Amino acid sequence: AQSVTQLGSHVSVSEGALVLLRCNYSSSVPPYLFWYVQYPNQGLQLLLKYTSAATLVKGINGFEAEFKKSETSFHLTKPSAHMSDAAEYFCAVRHGSSNTGKLIFGQGTTLQVKP
């Protein structure tokens, strides 16, 4: 069965500091991995995705993530945090076949950015 684990339910950084949100996955097949962001009272927005091409994936708003098969990790990073990055972040693995593709989400990590 596929699953994801996000390490740390809350992460707090200062504005301008490095953002690192951790995600480890479990999958018996090559995974499709995603990071989503959720702002208060809004739906989920896709930040970036890994679909077995380049292992370093660049997304929107300056975020990127690196797929490391040996560590079964897909950590999300941003070199310099901005106040507007404060939100909840979800790592997800896509499970299914050619015509089904449900997302299996981690528990989420709340990012706080301090001025």
Next chain:
Amino acid sequence: EAGVAQSPRYKIIEKRQSVAFWCNPISGHATLYWYQQILGQGPKLLIQFQNNGVVDDSQLPKDRFSAERLKGVDSTLKIQPAKLEDSAVYLCASSLEGGLTYEQYFGPGTRLTVT
């Protein structure tokens, strides 16, 4: 392009009452998903439709939850009767097709409070 629309945005009901949520996916999207997001957790898939057929409803509590997508466009999710543990945000998402490579677009969600 209009996004995924959901209504109502908020709903408060008493336990044992009934409630219905509505979703209008992005035009032309064949696949529609309903997710349940309990506070402090990641979203969990309840049901996936491909056009007006059910692809996956393995985690739908069928004794109280029902969903339909009669004309392959709009969808309704119903809970009858509601329990306290149904308090959650119900997210609707749609994608062009259901396969692993197709991005899911999320609506803003309906926040349900059961008292």
